[in-house]
Structures are given as structure tokens and as C-alpha cells.
Amino acid sequence: MKRTAAILIANPLSAFGVLLIAAVVLGAVFADFIAPFPEHRGAVVDFANFNRAPGWPYIFGTDLVGRDLFSRILYAYRISLLLGVVVLAIAVPIGVTIGLFAGYLGGWAEYVLMRITDVFLSIPPLVLAMSMMGLLEPTLTNGMLAVTAMWWPWYTRLVYNLTRGEKEEGYVLAAEIIGASRLHVIFREILPNCVPSILTKMTLDLGFVILIASSLSFLGLGVQPPTPDLGSMVADGAKYLPDSWWLTVFPGLAILVAVFGFNLLGDALREILGVDQ
Amino acid sequence: MSPVTRLILKRLGMSLIVLVGVSMLIFTIARVIPGDPARIALGPNATAEQVEALRQRLHLDEPLPVQYGYFIRDLAQGDLGISLYTNRPVTADIAQFLPATLELIFVAGAMMILIGLPLGVISARYRGTWVDNAVRVASLLGVSAPSFVWAVILMLLFAFFLPLFPIAGRIADSYAIPHVTGFLFIDTLLAGNLAAFSNAAWHIVLPAFALALSGIGQAARLTRSNMVETYDRPFIEMAQSYGFPERRIANRYAFRPSMIPSLTIIGLDFAAMLGNAFLVEAVFAWPGLSRYGVAVILRKDLNAIVGTVLIISAMFLIVNIIVDLVIAFINPRIRLSQRAAA
Numbered sequence: 001m002k003r004t005a006a007i008l009i010a011n012p013l014s015a016f017g018v019l020l021i022a023a024v025v026l027g028a029v030f031a032d033f034i035a036p037f038p039e040h041r042g043a044v045v046d047f048a049n050f051n052r053a054p055g056w057p058y059i060f061g062t063d064l065v066g067r068d069l070f071s072r073i074l075y076a077y078r079i080s081l082l083l084g085v086v087v088l089a090i091a092v093p094i095g096v097t098i099g100l101f102a103g104y105l106g107g108w109a110e111y112v113l114m115r116i117t118d119v120f121l122s123i124p125p126l127v128l129a130m131s132m133m134g135l136l137e138p139t140l141t142n143g144m145l146a147v148t149a150m151w152w153p154w155y156t157r158l159v160y161n162l163t164r165g166e167k168e169e170g171y172v173l174a175a176e177i178i179g180a181s182r183l184h185v186i187f188r189e190i191l192p193n194c195v196p197s198i199l200t201k202m203t204l205d206l207g208f209v210i211l212i213a214s215s216l217s218f219l220g221l222g223v224q225p226p227t228p229d230l231g232s233m234v235a236d237g238a239k240y241l242p243d244s245w246w247l248t249v250f251p252g253l254a255i256l257v258a259v260f261g262f263n264l265l266g267d268a269l270r271e272i273l274g275v276d277q
Numbered sequence: 278m279s280p281v282t283r284l285i286l287k288r289l290g291m292s293l294i295v296l297v298g299v300s301m302l303i304f305t306i307a308r309v310i311p312g313d314p315a316r317i318a319l320g321p322n323a324t325a326e327q328v329e330a331l332r333q334r335l336h337l338d339e340p341l342p343v344q345y346g347y348f349i350r351d352l353a354q355g356d357l358g359i360s361l362y363t364n365r366p367v368t369a370d371i372a373q374f375l376p377a378t379l380e381l382i383f384v385a386g387a388m389m390i391l392i393g394l395p396l397g398v399i400s401a402r403y404r405g406t407w408v409d410n411a412v413r414v415a416s417l418l419g420v421s422a423p424s425f426v427w428a429v430i431l432m433l434l435f436a437f438f439l440p441l442f443p444i445a446g447r448i449a450d451s452y453a454i455p456h457v458t459g460f461l462f463i464d465t466l467l468a469g470n471l472a473a474f475s476n477a478a479w480h481i482v483l484p485a486f487a488l489a490l491s492g493i494g495q496a497a498r499l500t501r502s503n504m505v506e507t508y509d510r511p512f513i514e515m516a517q518s519y520g521f522p523e524r525r526i527a528n529r530y531a532f533r534p535s536m537i538p539s540l541t542i543i544g545l546d547f548a549a550m551l552g553n554a555f556l557v558e559a560v561f562a563w564p565g566l567s568r569y570g571v572a573v574i575l576r577k578d579l580n581a582i583v584g585t586v587l588i589i590s591a592m593f594l595i596v597n598i599i600v601d602l603v604i605a606f607i608n609p610r611i612r613l614s615q616r617a618a619a
Contacts, residue, residue: 122548127585
């Protein structure tokens with residue numbers, strides 16, 4: 001705890017990351033209380049105030065049907081964070097388990113599992129998610145499914161490499177000699193030593209899942225209107241550049257802030273947990 | 278057989294296995310989805326007989342492994358089927374749109390290497406100073422936004438507010454360049470039209486930079502962190518105690534061992550760019566694979582989707598083989614031993 005505080009103080013950038021993420025998460029969770037126009041998250045129209053430049057009370061301006069952009073961005077964060085958490089909650093256990101088995105068992109299991117992982121890794125992530133989204137119906141659940149399908153192999157690769165290193169260590173050998181089962185060695189001996197790397201990657205990835213999900217919806221293959229979504233907000237606004245610049249700039253910066261925050265946080269965590277890059 | 282030849286053969290074989298896996302995966306995804314592609318292709322007004330006839334013609338009524346067999350047989354003859362969206366062979370469609378996308382990716386890749394690596398080297402050489410901090414924050418920012426956000430911001434700043442670059446497209450309409458390769462940089466030179474060449478170059482700057490930004494950031498970050506680690510090694514201390522100039526130590530002794538992980542990440546970023554090009558193309562109205570890809574995906578055009586994904590994955594595997602080979606040539610531990618090839 002002391003060390004954590006020391007690192008955060010010594011590195012103002014890490015502290016800044018903590019602040020950014022705190023702001024994003026609190027803004028999303030308490031959107032109902034913070035958003036000046038909570039009803040604007042849905043299909044509301046207010047033509048009296050459409051396409052307003054940033055000012056009071058619309059600090060980020062309004063969109064083409066008069067909805068407050070700031071309120072919509074807060075609600076969009078809610079969806080993005082939810083998507084990030086759900087995707088990682090499914091992808092990480094799958095990826096980690098496969099990586100542990102492939103790395104520890106070796107032989108045929110390793111060959112088959114790692115080639116399957118290679119298959120997923122050799123389709124550019126966005127292309128794989130796009131194809132899946134296009135073929136399924138574009139809903140939030142399918143969006144999560146598509147992003148999960150492209151995300152687990154990265155954890156397989158990470159844990160596979162860690163496991164191959166760990167299984168040569170003395171403590172693994174010791175456990176094997178006293179007759180511990182394979183499952184015990186894999187999950188009770190090796191896995192705990194992979195946790196710092198996995199946690200660091202998960203923090204970084206929360207940002208990158210948000211980034212990929214926004215890319216999908218930017219192409220029209222993600223969450224559908226009227227649900228607020230950062231990617232589709234940028235796409236809709238891009239048609240009205242440069243005059244209504246706020247329609248694209250603020251949702252775009254909102255993505256940048258969240259991903260940048262998680263990156264800073266991940267870097268800080270890497271330092272605190274002593275993980276190699 | 279020399280170790281490098283063996284490495285090449287081994288990587289080719291492995292890539293072929295992976296490519297077969299990719300084709301199975303994408304084929305399965307494309308066939309198990311709900312909805313009848315024949316019905317979608319013919320529209321709601323077609324009769325049941327017409328739909329049935331098309332189903333038979335496309336072999337949609339046969340079991341999945343048999344369909345896959347037909348697909349592989351056609352693929353071996355360079356036939357990816359007919360796109361139900363354009364009514365042309367998928368290979369013809371891809372051949373038409375791919376060069377524009379590749380040109381964009383090559384320029385972005387060059388920017389990634391020529392800007393990203395030197396930034397990382399500078400950052401590591403001046404580690405702990407304000408230069409280092411500025412580069413670190415800048416490269417982290419580069420990684421932290423999707424390329425379509427950078428595309429929109431760059432377009433707003435350098436095409437609208439400061440009209441330095443064109444807003445959209447590949448080349449001004451006034452230039453009529455005969456289509457030879459589809460790569461404008463090559464076609465304009467073949468036509469001997471230097472004005473058209475520079476016009477095309479002027480058009481590609483913003484989209485390529487938007488596409489390259491996250492790769493530049495990643496390459497700079499990785500190069501820096503590896504070099505900083507290398508700086509702690511005894512051979513650097515020895516070079517310093519010999520009194521070698523800092524520049525030489527940075528460029529030769531500290532950078533060399535850090536180059537290999539950097540190259541690996543550059544290979545991966547190349548793959549990401551094959552996907553991200555879709556986003557940048559959409560912003561800059563770049564006439565590449567993006568509009569086609571999104572259109573066929575929205576129309577559930579199975580042949581076109583399978584073909585596009587397969588071609589993109591094949592290009593990704595080729596890039597990675599090239600990266601592996603470059604690494605093998607610059608890393609004596611691989612070049613001179615075959616154990617490391619495993």
C-alpha cells in the first residue's frame with residue numbers, strides 16, 4: 001500500500017490516469033444524477049435547440065435533434081464500460097485456461113491449441129469482429145460476443161508464454177515431485193504467478209475493448225440507435241464537418257480520455273506489480 | 278539445407294495450416310448464421326422455386342463439409358465465387374479495391390517505422406528528461422484513440438481549418454491515369470506524369486498518418502522500454518567507459534538488441550492496420566476495400582465476406598513471414614542455429 005502510494009506520487013502521470021478513470025467511471029455510474037438532461041439518452045427530439053454550439057446549458061453542444069451531447073456521452077460511457085467488463089469477464093477465463101493447458105501439457109495439446117489460437121490471431125481483430133457482427137444482428141449482446149471471440153487468444157498467448165517459463169521453475173518441480181495432480185500444479189501453482197501480468201493486461205484492455213467496440217459502431221456494425229454510443233456519434237457527426245465540429249470532436253475525445261486513462265492506469269499497475277512488458 | 282531455408286519452409290508450412298484454419302473458421306461462421314442467403318440475394322419478391330434453384334446452384338442444400346469441399350475446389354482454381362452484391366466474381370471485386378487499401382497501408386507502415394523507431398530511440402537516449410516524457414505522453418496518446426478519431430481530428434485541423442491537405446479521395450479528378458496496377462504511385466510513374474504522382478502523394482498524407490498514429494505510438498513505446506533495459510547491460514557500460522559518443526552507443530549498441538521485439542510489434546500493427554484501414558477509408562472517402570467490405574457485410578454476401586477475410590488474413594500471414602525472415606537475418610542467434618527456429 002505504501003509502495004503503491006509512493007509510485008503514484010513519484011509519477012504524476014499515473015495519478016492523472018487514476019483521476020481520469022475515476023471521473024469516467026463515476027460519470028457513467030451516476031449519470032442519472034450528473035447528466036443535465038438524463039432523458040436525452042433515448043429517442044428524444046427538441047428541435048427548438050437542435051445543432052447548438054457548445055455553451056450553457058449544453059456544455060458540449062447539442063446534436064441534430066436537439067439532444068445534449070454531454071448527457072449522451074455519460075450514458076455512452078455506461079454502455080462502453082459494461083461492454084468492456086462483460087467481454088473481459090468471459091474472454092479472460094477462456095483464454096487463460098487454454099494458455100495454461102497448452103503451456104503446461106506441451107506435445108499434441110500444445111500444437112493443436114496454439115494453432116487454433118494462431119487462426120484467430122491471424123484475422124485482423126476488427127475484421128473478425130466486423131464479419132461476426134455483420135452476420136449476426138447488431139445488438140449489444142452480439143457486439144459483446146463478437147469482441148469476446150477476438151479477445152481470448154491474446155490471453156492464451158500471454159499465459160502460454162508465461163507458463164512455459166514457469167514450468168521450469170523449482171517450485172513447480174517440487175510440487176510435481178511430491179505428487180501433486182496436474183490440475184493442482186496448473187491452477188494452484190502456476191496460475192497465481194501469472195495473475196500480475198493478467199491483471200495488468202486486463203486494465204489496459206478495458207480501454208482497448210472500448211476502442212474496438214467504438215470502431216465497430218462507427219462502421220454501423222455495433223449498438224444501434226437510439227442507444228447512445230461514442231462510435232456512432234462520431235460517425236453521424238462526421239457528415240457535418242467542419243461546421244458542427246462538436247458533434248464529432250467531443251465523442252472522439254471521450255473515447256481518447258477513457259482509453260488514455262486505462263493505459264496510464266495499466267502502466268502504473270505494471271510498475272506496482274512489477275510486471276515485465 | 279541452410280538454417281534460414283529450413284526456417285522459411287517451416288514458417289510457410291505453418292502459415293498454410295493456419296490459413297486452412299482461417300478458411301474453415303470464416304466459412305463456418307458464414308454458414309451457421311440465421312437467415313437464408315439465397316432469399317436475401319433474390320429479395321422478398323422471388324418465388325419459392327427461384328430461391329430453391331439458387332440454393333441448389335450455390336450448394337446451400339448440402340451438408341457443411343461438402344459445401345466446404347466445393348469451396349476449396351473452387352479456391353484451388355482461384356475462384357472465390359460470385360458476389361451477390363455486385364454480381365461479379367469476388368476476386369475481380371477484391372482486385373479492384375485492394376490496391377488503394379494496400380497503398381494506404383504501405384505508406385502508413387513506412388511512417389510507423391520511420392517515425393516510431395527514431396522516436397523510441399530518442400526517448401531512450403534522453404530517458405528521464407522532458408524529451409523522454411513528451412515522447413512517452415505523445416505515443417500513449419497516439420495509441421489511445423481509434424484511427425477514425427485521429428482521422429476526423431486531422432481532417433478538421435489540416436484540411437478544414439488549415440487547408441494544407443485535400444479533404445477526401447486519392448487523386449484530383451482532373452488527372453486521367455490509365456489503370457495498370459491499381460497502385461497510383463506506380464501507375465502515375467508509368468504514365469510519366471509527375472504532377473499526378475505528387476498529387477496522389479499529397480492526398481495520401483493525412484489518411485496514412487491517421488492510420489499510422491497508433492502504430493507509431495506502439496513502436497516508440499516498445500523501442501524505448503527495450504532500449505532502457507538494454508542500457509542497464511554491462512556491454513553498454515563498457516562502451517561508455519571506452520568513451521564512445523552517446524549517439525553511437527544509442528544507435529548501435531542499445532538499439533540493435535531492441536530492434537527485434539520492435540519488428541515483431543510492427544508485424545502485428547500491420548495486421549491491425551488491415552482492419553483499421555476500414556475506419557480511415559470511411560472518413561476520407563478512400564476508394565479502397567472498406568466501402569465494399571462494409572457493404573457486403575451488411576448484405577450478408579457470403580462469398581464476398583469469406584473471400585475478403587481470407588485475402589486479408591493471407592496478407593497478414595505474408596507480412597508476418599517477411600517480419601520473421603527479417604528478424605532471422607538480423608539476429609545471429611537465429612541465423613546461425615536451427616534450434617531457435619522452433
